[in-house]
Amino acid sequence: MTIFSTSTHPSSATSPAPSAMLLPTHVLVIPNPVNSTVPIVASTLAKAGVYNPARVFGVTTFDVVRAARFTAGIAGVRPAEAPITVVRGHSGATIVPLLSQSTHGKGIKGEVYDKLVHRIQFGGDEVVKAKDGAGSATLSMAYAGAKFTDALLRGLSGEKGVVVPTFVGSPLYKNQRIDSFSSNVELGVNGVDKIHPLGQLSAEEEKLMEACLTELKQNIEKGRAFVESL
Ligand SMILES: NC(=O)C1=CN([C@@H]2O[C@H](COP(=O)(O)OP(=O)(O)OC[C@H]3O[C@@H](n4cnc5c(N)ncnc54)[C@H](O)[C@@H]3O)[C@@H](O)[C@H]2O)C=CC1
Numbered sequence: 223m224t225i226f227s228t229s230t231h232p233s234s235a236t237s238p239a240p241s242a243m244l245l246p247t248h249v250l251v252i253p254n255p256v257n258s259t260v261p262i263v264a265s266t267l268a269k270a271g272v273y274n275p276a277r278v279f280g281v282t283t284f285d286v287v288r289a290a291r292f293t294a295g296i297a298g299v300r301p302a303e304a305p306i307t308v309v310r311g312h313s314g315a316t317i318v319p320l321l322s323q324s325t326h327g328k329g330i331k332g333e334v335y336d337k338l339v340h341r342i343q344f345g346g347d348e349v350v351k352a353k354d355g356a357g358s359a360t361l362s363m364a365y366a367g368a369k370f371t372d373a374l375l376r377g378l379s380g381e382k383g384v385v386v387p388t389f390v391g392s393p394l395y396k397n398q399r400i401d402s403f404s405s406n407v408e409l410g411v412n413g414v415d416k417i418h419p420l421g422q423l424s425a426e427e428e429k430l431m432e433a434c435l436t437e438l439k440q441n442i443e444k445g446r447a448f449v450e451s452l
């Protein structure tokens with residue numbers, strides 16, 4: 223788990239209370255399973271009476287990085303030219319790339335589309351299997367972690383219009399007991415500033431969303447139940 227503190231910097235003019243110094247101001251959760259570890263962190267902080275949903279993030283940037291890289295490979299452009307919003311969760315079928323909302327992704331159809339979606343959803347497993355017990359995609363995860371941290375720091379420092387997908391406490395699907403969800407989030411001086419709706423989805427994306435619902439719900443409940451059992 224990556225934890226960093228921004229408001230408890232030693233150079234702050236007024237020293238924070240000792241208890242506040244122990245609390246991280248923003249928590250970025252990388253360890254898997256992210257769909258469960260974020261609810262674990264949220265429930266643990268809630269139990270201690272200090273949960274602030276604007277400050278806890280599951281780092282799903284790697285899915286975004288992979289989606290851009292693989293789509294760019296098909297379209298024959300650079301990854302920076304093919305940004306893709308990836309929503310829902312961070313494991314297999316719970317990863318849903320919104321290719322229809324991307325200039326270079328929307329024209330991809332049929333078998334190429336199916337293979338691309340599968341590779342985005344299972345790219346992490348591909349590397350884990352290839353490394354055979356020696357960890358995961360270490361360096362590219364470091365890149366994804368740095369990319370998300372940079373976006374958060376830009377939002378915290380007041381930059382406007384910093385919007386990235388991340389797995390946060392979210393109202394979008396709360397009525398279906400899914401209270402953590404990855405979607406485009408606008409980052410601001412407190413962390414989460416605004417959670418954007420998903421926008422228009424294609425028929426294929428609607429199907430992908432349906433397929434992951436049960437799994438994501440179970441992952442979240444498992445994390446929550448773990449904390450309750452302690
Ligand atoms: N959110 C994301 O997109 C991604 C998340 N990950 C996750 O990041 C985590 C780390 O991945 P890797 O660095 O590839 O794994 P790794 O297996 O190379 O490293 C894990 C490290 O944790 C240490 N460790 C294990 N149990 C420990 C304990 N109880 N106390 C202290 N240290 C302990 C091990 O000795 C090892 O050095 C994993 O949970 C992985 O699933 C990895 C890639 C992407």
Ligand SMILES: O=C([O-])CC(=O)C(=O)O
Nearest residue numbers: 254284345346350358359
């Ligand atoms: O499953 C893992 O440990 C690796 C992972 O999350 C990824 O590469 O996206």
